[in-house]
Amino acid sequence: MIRRDFLAGLGGLGAVAAWPSGLAAQPTKPHRPYRIYMALFRGWEEASQGFKDYFTNQGIPVELIIRDCAQDKSKLPGFVAEAKEMKVDLVFTWGTTVTQEMLGTFDKVDPAKHITDIPAVFAIVSQPVGAKMVPNLNSSGRNITGTSYLVPMETQVNLLRSYLPVKRLGMVYNPLERNSLVAIDELRELGAAQDFEVIVAPVDVVEGKPVAASIPGKVASLKESGVGFLYIPPDTFLNVNRDILTQAALDQQLPTFAAAENPVVSSKALIGGVYRYYTVGQLTAYKAEQILVHKKAPQDIAIDAPKRLSIILNMPVVRALGIYPPMNLLSLAEVIDGPGGKP
DSSP, X not given: OHHHHHHHHHTSOOSOOOOOTTTTXXXXXXXXXXXXXXXXXXXXXXXXXXXXXXXXXXTOOEEEXXXXXXXXXXXXXXXXXXXXXXXXXXXXXXXXXXXXXXXXXXXXXXXXXXXXXXXXXXXXXXXXXXXXXXXXXXOOSSSEEEEEOSOOHHHHHHHHHHHOOOSEEEEEEOTTOHHHHHHHHHHHXXXXXXXXXXXXXXXXXXXXXXXXXXXXXXXXXXXXXXXXEEEEOSOHHXXXXXXXXXXXXXXXXOOEEESSSHHHHSSOOSEEEEOOHHHHXXXXXXXXXXXXXXXXXXXXXXXXXXXXXXXXXXXXXXXXXXXXXXXXXXXXXXXXXXXXXXX
């Protein structure tokens, strides 16, 4: 009863749901490998692996053309041109920047600059509507579909405050990252409704680039302002510098909640409420299968997230802070208790 009530309080996202019907459906005839152009932002990671493994497990032949811009978006026009020239069957884009640059926002699509004639799926776009990739989650209205990977903000906040009922929530952010700006707006809206204050600290920007060395000072200033928890938004800069951020928080004895898995699994964030990247990759591949194998139009495939919420708890950080979770939360959590995110 406690477990059921607690899940209900989080928004009912803890239950496991089956994959959509037709998951195991196979082509009725042998088919040449489907050629999929994979455009990545920061290298091969769990979502990419999940995407690849789905086709292997389903016995669907694919040829993956893998390109990584290594966080340099100036390479993306070349990717667009190459994908068009190769006449691939499908394009996969990873992350908001790659997706916006290669597919265009729904209100500013240029066939000369963007991929329009080739169907595309996107993954690890934290705000598909806010980033203007789609007008709504029911349909893109064009030749693309994809997945969302963020747990709804209200569920994240409910989870965070079930651990520690804070009145002041802090956030260090990259002012150049739109995902962070959207997160601030959502947190402030929830704060007004749930009676908690949101205090933010932008990292320093020098010559158009965020400065990692400014992170510890920003964390210290938030601690001095009386915040009781630090929220880590989905942000590539903060992800790359997650060790600096989470160590700074630990030095200040400030618990941290992460919207994505890496700060908890491979660094020192206390807790995260996430959809696992690997699962997001598999769900994205399922949508690609609907397009390639079952000839479904991308605009007829809704944009959604996995059905299972993963609560990840970093036990070495729990012990270092001396702030232990309530038992009903601990019973639901995936506990990381070893070096390198080993359970």
